[in-house]
Amino acid sequence: MPFVKLLPLLTACALPFGTATAVDWNELNDGDLSDDGNAPTFITFTEGINLIEGTMGSLGGVGPLDADVWTFTIAAGYYLTGITLASYSAPTGPHDSFMAIDDATTVNMSDPSLHLSNGLWNDSPGSTLMEILDAGPVYGGTGFDGYLGPGDYTFWVQEGSEEIQYGINFEVTAVPEPGSSLLLALAGLLLLRRKR
Template sequence: MLLPFGMAQALTWDEGLNGDLSDDGAAPTLLGTLSAGSNLITGTMGALNGAPPLDADIWNFTIAPGYYLTGINLVGYSSASGSLGNDSFMAIANGGSINLSDPSQHLSNALWGYAQDGFGNTYNDLLMLLDLGPEFGGIGFDGPLPSGNYTFWIQEGSDQINYSIDFVTTPVPVPEPGSLMLLGVAGLWMLRRRR
């Protein structure tokens, strides 16, 4: 499909079409730079009836300069067993890898499931859960994530989960010309006052 000039194709990854996402924190699947707006990741994690091996899904992405990550929306979540008692784990780290054995090195981490977000109700903001504070000793963050490189990890330990997660990026607001002029005038006034 051809898009109008200046519009980027949304970044998507579907494990059914693009292949299995990595389960290695030192070598995540590289998804590239998130497009403005929605970026949909669809896959399967965990294991049927909790039987090993458990399939983690780990991917690396970049938020372009001039953009924030303003949402990680859970748009699809279903368990193979139909159980409502499962909890899935997620974590995010700065950089091109994530330590799977030391949660204190994560930027943030959290469980999500029935108690936290309604277990599969659509458009649940997982970024908000991560922003509330790491449950397992990560360093934390405040507000939307700024431009940079990040690694995201999801895991389920007791069931096989089909999911769709939408990573939403938004341009950083640009101050209005009047605001910039006001800042400039205030700066000149401060300089004059110091002399």
């Protein structure tokens, strides 16, 4: 069985230990996230849920548009297994905001074809941003399939008109080395299930 096919199972096994919020980065306490794709705010992610909470767009309905850009690192032995919406509030109801991700410590804010992926997001119930990005990119870019492995990533959220308050969960999951006892045990379970 390909190792990649085991990942969802490994994630499910890790859930009981990974549901607590490990990191909560909130603009109210920590300041506005960078407006600059060339100088993002660096946020240290750890195993579990890393929650980013902020406000973007036209703050107070006036003034320049606030972009929020941050960089994080997925350490060796870990995967980014989910990007899900924790909260989203738009003053005038359903709305589409823009997001982009690149596998670098910067993100190009003028040429989306240079992104790993990009797309539109909103407060649709159950919307998982990672699936939207996996299905994309909508505006050019290289695209990706499945979980994102070790490396640097930069995330950019942008709203074109309104003031939007958002919370986004980034789930980081440890992946056992192939050959580890847990992996072998899981592989054995799968084989048993198939034989039944």
